[in-house]
Amino acid sequence: MEFEQLDIRPAGKVMNAYQNDPDFIHTYFDYAPDAAGYSARLKELENRSFDRTGLSRVIRxxxxxxxxxxxxxxxxxxxxxxAPAVVGGQQAGLLTGPLYSVNKALSVVAEARRLRERLGTPVVPVFWIAGEDHDLLEINHVYAISDDRPVKRQFQVPFGVKTMASETAFDPAQMEAYIRGVFRDYGETVHTETLLGKVIGCLEGNPDFTSFFASLMSHLFSEEGLLLLDAADPALRQLESPHFENMVRRSSGIASGVAETERRFERDGFDRPLGAEDQDAHLFYVDSGERFLLSREGGQYVNSQGGFSFSEDQLAEIARTSPERLSNNVVTRPVMQDLVIPVLTFVGGPGEIAYWSLLRPAFSEMGIRMPVVVPRQSLTFISRLTARLLEETGLSAADVLTGRAEAEKQAFIDRVSDRNASDQIMRMEEQLNAGYRELSSTLKSRGRNVQELIEKNIGFHERQFNYLKEKIRESVLLEHETAIRRYSRLEAELLPEGGFQERKFSPFQFMNEYGPSFISDLAAHMGGQPGDHHLVRL
Incomplete structure (x- = not known):
């Protein structure tokens, strides 16, 4: 396993500004990711109080x-x-979801290890599972390569269900059948039986998306000691109760501050990642496992679709006595995370850092400051097959990741195309069209019906010529199919559907080929700095 750092352009304007413009960080964040920023954040955490015993009990x-x-x-x-923590999080995807979920956990582990060494103090890695998310269609599928393209394998969930992932149960027998089908897509290797047994074993006693995800992650990162939290855990809600009450009381200030920051963000030339409004409550009310987003209208907290309406005092009372009936949204979740965990550093993807750029006033309204925010690291794996295809095509991995494989494929097709036949067909078309033009001129006085007949004949011959050209092209492609498929397979492996590998494939596709210790081996070798993109030769 060899790591090589790739120079990849930042993903979008926000990340480019974050990585290259110090004024951007000073404007939208509390701390820069440098020695002074880490030192100041540590001092802030020392002056804040946390229920560390309660938090440890919830995690355990x-x-x-x-x-x-x-x-x-x-x-x-x-x-x-x-000890402070390095924190990252993700939804509870099937088979851990796409690679970026595991990449984020690897980044959390690597960053905690880096800061432990750099600061000379214990720093622990914590992974915050977004078990309260209710978009099941984002987490109910896995991709595998089939016929040189990524194919989506979905686990069926009831149509229209919007219950939280942590409260959405599945039939373990159906899930086992689904997992076995995914592994059939991966193909049989010397590791398949052992790996499949471990995955099926994680199903036992974990009949919902979050607990199954947590069991897999716990096994994959046991040697790294990654600590896991479920954002929807009722026990965690008890720790969050006073903070929920405070959020209810300060809802107006949180909403107006975030909305104004987003308007400034837009004026500075960026998109509006949240679409925040002044009347947002940034809290959900939970009923029968389903979340209903609240907004503030006429002094009430309401969700018209669900028929819910609460006064501020009523919602504050719910926060005190039944905090499990409240849930954070994308704005208040980072704040709540920081209130219950001593977060030194938050590790996020490009999309997360975009909306975290707007949250400074929400933290301030709750009387705290933002943690140091750093981008996660990314990994692109070069399998044995990929390495061979790169050698045969003469392309580098960077070439494929920047989109050159498609251009090289078209150039290859142009080189092997039968130009003589194409030129000859073109001359025949020109001669036939010239003949028809001459005939049309000669018969111009014969009336409209004759002209329409000539046009109809021209169209017929054009279709025949196009059919002939397509058949010649098909014969060329068939003759050179093996060479052409190399380019298609490279794209499927490294840039599936135009995006990075980590956004499509599950880590189990690679573990099936390289063994159950694949993640631990990656963690042991992974170093680098936040935001690095590594090419990993397997």
Whole structure:
């Protein structure tokens, strides 16, 4: 396993500004990701209070099903004794979801290790599972390569269901059948039986999306001691209760501050990632596992579709007595995360950093400052097959990632095309069209019907010529099919559907080929800086 850093352009204007414009960070964030920023953040955390014992108890209870590893236990003790955390999070995707979920966890582990060494103090890695998210269509599928293209394999969920992932149960037998089908797509290897057994084993006692995801992640990162939290855990809600009440009381200030910041963000030349409005409440009300987004109207917190309406005092009372009936949205979740966890650094993807750019006033309204925010690292894997295809085509991985494979494929097709036949057909078309023009001129006085007949004949011959050209092209493509498919397969492997590999494929596709220790091996080798893109030769 060899790591090579790639120079990849930032993903969009926000990331370009974040990585290259110090004024952008000073405008929209509280701390720069430098020595001064980390030192100042550590001092801030030392002056804040956290229920570390309660937090540790929640984590231990949530992770207890999978049995805590020795490293996780050590990290929990450090957290209880005052250690800060590096935090990242993601939805509970099937088979961990696309690679970027695992890449983010790897980034959290690597960043905690880097800061532990750099700062000379314990720093623990924490992964915050967005179990309260209810868009099941974002997490119910896996991609695999079939016929040189990514194919989506979906696990069926009831149509229109909007329950939280943590409260959405599935039939374990149906899920097992689905997983076995995905592994058939991967193909049989020497590792398949062992790996499949471990995945099926994680299903036992975990019949919902979040607990199944957590069990897989706990096993994959046991040696790294990654700590896991479910944002929808009722036990965590009890720790969050006073903060929910405070959010209700400060809802107006949070909403107006974020909305105004987003308007400034737009004036500065960026998009509006949130579409925030002054009347937003940035909280959900939970009923029977389904979330209803609240807004503020006439002094009430309402959701018209669900028929809910609460006064500020009523919602504050719910926060005190039944906090499990409240849920954060994209604005208040980062703030809540920071209120219950001593977050030194948040690790996010490009989209997350875009909306975190708007959250400074929300943190300030709650009396705290933002953590240091850094971009996650990315990985692109070069399998044995990919390495061979790169050698045969003469392309580099960077060439494929910047879109050159398609251009090279078309250039190859042009080189092998039968130009003599194409030229001869073109001359025949020109001669025939010239003949028809002459005939049309001669018969011009014969009336409209004759002219229409001539046009009809011209159209007939054009279709025949096009048919002939297409058949000649098909014969050329068939003759050179193996060479042409190299380019298509390279795109499917490294740039599926025009996006990075990590946005499509599950890590289990690679574990099936390289073994169950694949993630631990990656974690052991992964270093670098936040935002790095690594080419990993397997």
């Amino acid at each position: 209870s949530f992770m207890g099903k999978a049995a805590l590893s020795e490293k996780a236990e050590a990290h929990l003790r450090e957290l209880e004794e005052g």
